[in-house]
Amino acid sequence: xIINSISMKNFQCYAGEHESNYLEFSNGLNLIIGxxxxxxxxxxxxxxxxxxxxxxxxxxxxxxxxKIYKENLISDKAKSECQIGETITSEVTMIVTSRDEKKYxxxxxxxxxxxxxxxxxSKADSAMLVSVYSHAKWNIVPEPKHEKILNRVIPGHIxxxxxxxxxQVDSLMDLTDSTALEQVVNLLSDIxxxxxxxxxxxxxxxxxxxxxxxxxNKLSNDEKKSNELNATLEASLKxxxxxxxxIEVCDYxxxxxxxxxxxxxxxxxxxxxxxxxxxxxxxxVDLCKNLEKSLLEKHxxxxxxxxxKHWILKNVDPFFKKFEAKYKKYSKEHNRKENENSRVVIKLxxxxxxxxxxxxxxxxxxxxxxxxxxxxxxLAHEHILxxxxxxxxxxxxxxxxxxxxxxxxxNNLRYGISIQDIDSSISExxxxxxxxxxxxxVAERQIREIDNQFDILLEEDKSEDILGxxxxxxxxxxxxEQNKARLLEKLRVTTQQRDDAKTGIDKLVTGEIDKVTLIxxxxxxxxxxxxxxTKQQVFESIILELEEKxxxxxxxxxxxxxxxxxxxxxxxxxxGSYIPEIVDGDDYIIxxxxxxxxILVKLSLIMAILTARAKxxxxxxLISDAPTxxxxxxxxxxxxxxxxxxxxxxxVTTYDFLEAERKAVLSNFNMGKVYQIESHxxxxxxxxxxxxxxxxxxxxx
Amino acid sequence: MARDRNEILQEFLKNEKLLELLEVxxxxxxDNSFKDKSKYLLVEAIxxxxxxxxxxxxxxxxxxxxxxxxxxxxxxS
Numbered sequence: 001x002i003i004n005s006i007s008m009k010n011f012q013c014y015a016g017e018h019e020s021n022y023l024e025f026s027n028g029l030n031l032i033i034g035x036x037x038x039x040x041x042x043x044x045x046x047x048x049x050x051x052x053x054x055x056x057x058x059x060x061x062x063x064x065x066x067k068i069y070k071e072n073l074i075s076d077k078a079k080s081e082c083q084i085g086e087t088i089t090s091e092v093t094m095i096v097t098s099r100d101e102k103k104y105x106x107x108x109x110x111x112x113x114x115x116x117x118x119x120x121x122s123k124a125d126s127a128m129l130v131s132v133y134s135h136a137k138w139n140i141v142p143e144p145k146h147e148k149i150l151n152r153v154i155p156g157h158i159x160x161x162x163x164x165x166x167x168q169v170d171s172l173m174d175l176t177d178s179t180a181l182e183q184v185v186n187l188l189s190d191i192x193x194x195x196x197x198x199x200x201x202x203x204x205x206x207x208x209x210x211x212x213x214x215x216x217n218k219l220s221n222d223e224k225k226s227n228e229l230n231a232t233l234e235a236s237l238k239x240x241x242x243x244x245x246x247i248e249v250c251d252y253x254x255x256x257x258x259x260x261x262x263x264x265x266x267x268x269x270x271x272x273x274x275x276x277x278x279x280x281x282x283x284x285v286d287l288c289k290n291l292e293k294s295l296l297e298k299h300x301x302x303x304x305x306x307x308x309k310h311w312i313l314k315n316v317d318p319f320f321k322k323f324e325a326k327y328k329k330y331s332k333e334h335n336r337k338e339n340e341n342s343r344v345v346i347k348l349x350x351x352x353x354x355x356x357x358x359x360x361x362x363x364x365x366x367x368x369x370x371x372x373x374x375x376x377x378x379l380a381h382e383h384i385l386x387x388x389x390x391x392x393x394x395x396x397x398x399x400x401x402x403x404x405x406x407x408x409x410x411n412n413l414r415y416g417i418s419i420q421d422i423d424s425s426i427s428e429x430x431x432x433x434x435x436x437x438x439x440x441x442v443a444e445r446q447i448r449e450i451d452n453q454f455d456i457l458l459e460e461d462k463s464e465d466i467l468g469x470x471x472x473x474x475x476x477x478x479x480x481e482q483n484k485a486r487l488l489e490k491l492r493v494t495t496q497q498r499d500d501a502k503t504g505i506d507k508l509v510t511g512e513i514d515k516v517t518l519i520x521x522x523x524x525x526x527x528x529x530x531x532x533x534t535k536q537q538v539f540e541s542i543i544l545e546l547e548e549k550x551x552x553x554x555x556x557x558x559x560x561x562x563x564x565x566x567x568x569x570x571x572x573x574x575x576g577s578y579i580p581e582i583v584d585g586d587d588y589i590i591x592x593x594x595x596x597x598x599i600l601v602k603l604s605l606i607m608a609i610l611t612a613r614a615k616x617x618x619x620x621x622l623i624s625d626a627p628t629x630x631x632x633x634x635x636x637x638x639x640x641x642x643x644x645x646x647x648x649x650x651x652v653t654t655y656d657f658l659e660a661e662r663k664a665v666l667s668n669f670n671m672g673k674v675y676q677i678e679s680h681x682x683x684x685x686x687x688x689x690x691x692x693x694x695x696x697x698x699x700x701x
Numbered sequence: 702m703a704r705d706r707n708e709i710l711q712e713f714l715k716n717e718k719l720l721e722l723l724e725v726x727x728x729x730x731x732d733n734s735f736k737d738k739s740k741y742l743l744v745e746a747i748x749x750x751x752x753x754x755x756x757x758x759x760x761x762x763x764x765x766x767x768x769x770x771x772x773x774x775x776x777x778s
Contacts, residue, residue: 193709193754194709194712196754197750197751197754199760200750200754200760203760203764204767515775516771516772516775516776519771519775520771520772523742523743523746523767523771526722527743527746527747530716530718530719530722530747531713533716533717533718534712534713534716534718537712537715537716537717538712
């Protein structure tokens with residue numbers, strides 16, 4: 001909802017009737033400019049009191065309810081002017097408009113009766129009136145509907161980020177807490193829907209898996225063994241779950257140790273040496289990674305070469321030679337037999353020419369092939385006659401494998417050439433691998449050397465604590481990496497046990513498994529994994545969007561300020577969550593950035609959250625009391641400009657524009673109404689709080 | 702249910718894991734609509750789940766609806 005106006009009657013320092021304490025607002029940045037003690041915070045209190053029935057008690061730094069604060073919330077001036085026996089009220093009225101253009105009036109009223117000079121008979125609590133404007137008049141809304149309407153003015157879950165005091169900004173988000181960003185995303189986006197769907201599919205997967213186990217048990221031909229295997233399966237599933245969780249913890253600890261080491265490096269004072277160390281180390285670590293990758297590839301291709309480069313044929317040369325000799329002998333004998341037989345071979349196949357044609361050739365005494373005459377008794381006639389009597393050729397070989405042997409021999413010749421090169425090919429590959437290994441050893445040694453040099457640098461830095469902690473964190477990282485390796489091995493073994501148990505159970509099943517039970521289990525298991533992966537995908541896209549948006553806002557807020565360095569980076573840690581960091585151009589964490597910088601980063605993040613997907617900034621007013629109170633003077637203009645452009649409506653109290661020349665800047669912003677408020681003592685005695693009221697003047701920009 | 706059900710369906714359908722399980726590079730237009738029927742039972746189960754969740758059914762009701770879908774589809778195949 002958009003806030004149209006607020007007016008106070010005898011509320012805290014706002015003495016007098018609503019008409020004299022009335023502020024109207026429009027879209028854009030509405031500014032209420034005032035000096036300290038001018039009534040800015042009390043105005044913020046008025047907004048809060050209408051919605052929550054609570055007042056900020058400065059000495060306790062906390063919100064207290066009207067029931068406790070009682071007549072203290074009534075203006076001192078009103079109380080002093082009230083006669084004994086009279087009743088006075090403290091009131092705040094707010095008029096708001098919803099997206100569907102409905103106008104609501106929210107009134108909170110507290111009543112007290114003066115029964116003595118300093119004695120009051122107060123109502124136990126305030127009263128709330130809500131009216132809706134229709135048919136040209138205000139119509140009272142029944143009490144049960146109040147909460148819903150108040151929640152539409154500012155929903156509870158976004159309120160801490162939309163309504164805040166300047167001094168609270170720092171506590172809105174803890175940049176060192178790895179879960180902070182996730183919590184904010186969960187709170188302010190609709191990602192909870194995906195958590196709900198994960199819960200549904202997990203329940204479904206668990207139920208259908210149990211159904212399938214029961215069903216298989218029923219079909220088992222050895223119930224006892226089936227039960228044993230199910231027990232093993234269940235135990236292994238539990239262990240797998242535990243190992244996976246433990247590995248996550250290890251990953252988290254490894255990452256934390258790495259981040260700590262990074263931070264320690266940043267603490268070293270010798271900036272030049274530190275930068276040199278960082279770049280040299282990074283180059284060497286990158287080199288190590290590349291060498292490791294090349295080595296892995298080489299190991300992979302080494303195995304493939306067994307077949308690809310025919311290394312498998314190494315040492316078979318003598319067999320090749322033996323085969324060659326035997327084949328030559330065989331071939332010679334084979335050819336001899338074939339040649340012997342060729343003398344009796346009848347060249348034409350048995351059915352060529354067809355017998356009917358041969359018969360006609362004999363009958364007509366003529367050769368149809370060459371067209372010559374073949375009278376009876378002639379050689380030609382005799383030859384034609386022999387065609388009828390011809391017999392099939394004699395099969396001289398029972399099993400003729402000559403073509404196979406020939407193929408083997410040809411392969412022999414082909415592979416024989418590569419066999420000669422196998423030794424040199426293997427040694428060539430081995431020398432490349434050894435070369436890579438040597439380079440890796442050298443690079444690792446160089447890393448150790450520069451680490452040692454860095455230790456010396458740390459010692460020279462006289463930061464013994466840093467040195468000690470640096471070593472400690474490195475040791476921790478190594479220890480967690482070893483633990484992780486052990487857990488991964490346990491996980492591998494247990495996963496194998498799980499698979500064996502599943503196979504064992506399936507083998508015991510007799511008969512056909514019910515298709516619906518089987519497919520239900522499969523579908524729900526798939527739904528569960530897709531739901532989880534979709535949530536992660538959505539979460540990561542929100543994070544990416546937030547990172548871009550917060551940097552965009554950060555740049556907007558700081559573009560005229562050259563003293564501000566760094567950018568916001570959401571660093572993914574291995575448990576899947578993200579830590580917001582302020583990093584330099586090389587992505588190294590900036591340690592000890594100044595407070596103003598941190599506040600700006602936090603405000604950028606918060607504004608990114610409010611202006612991203614859900615577009616809270618379009619539908620709700622940002623209300624803040626002195627948001628820049630913890631910022632350095634020159635950081636504030638960027639903030640106001642950004643707020644004015646990115647929020648449909650904002651209502652901000654400030655002392656930043658008290659001077660006339662600073663007010664001129666406001667003409668560059670998307671402004672709403674601007675008011676100047678100041679303490680006013682009608683009788684002229686500024687020590688007398690019983691004379692205090694607030695003078696509100698609209699300022700034209 | 703804060704988010705639009707079509708938006709949730711789109712997020713599910715562009716998931717790599719789903720495409721991998723279905724062994725496809727991308728899904729067809731019919732898969733992307735609650736009105737049309739997909740040839741993949743898994744996609745239909747996802748639609749049923751989102752529809753039931755968006756109408757604020759309880760977990761048991763949602764699971765029953767998915768189970769009924771699977772049962773009908775398997776028996777008719």
